Amino acid sequence: AQTVTQSQPEMSVQEAETVTLSCTYDTSESDYYLFWYKQPPSRQMILVIRQEAYKQQNATENRFSVNFQKAAKSFSLKISDSQLGDAAMYFCAYRSKNNDMRFGAGTRLTVKP
């Protein structure tokens, strides 16, 4: 079964600085999708960024980018120019082609003013 590991339960970053959240996963599949979701204190999960495993190019969404290393099964999220509104729980997720979805345990990000 696929597993997703986020080794950093908590991270802290200074406003305007850059922070990287780590995620590794285990799978025997070659085609799958990876996601980073954000869950602010209000609890509604929001998609931050998505990566398709067959694409070698790392996904980017404004201040958010990923470092996807398929051979290493690593999928880290980089947040540049951190803002107070970035404070949230961040979940890394793996989704197989048949829609089996697995989440990591989450990383709580604190942004210091």
Add this chain to the structure above:
Amino acid sequence: KAGVTQTPRYLIKTRGQQVTLSCSPISGHRSVSWYQQTPGQGLQFLFEYFSETQRNKGNFPGRFSGRQFSNSRSEMNVSTLELGDSALYLCASSPMGTSGRDEQFFGPGTRLTVL
């Protein structure tokens, strides 16, 4: 478009009772997935429904069940509640769900407390 809605938002039940939670997906979305979120276990996949059929199922006991109606609205039911069922139950919808690429849109969740 209106987002995913879940009712009720909060629920308190006692052990042994049963509960039904409701999820209305975004209009046009046909796939609905349910997740259980607890501090100890994190986010765990319960099941996914597509066109009124359960397409995927997580590793939960048979006390957890669900269904989907022709309008894509979904309900999940938990029978014989246990204290460990206390959790935030999240519903997520996606357009077709036939490709893992589809973005899932999450609802605000139902907070279930079992006493």
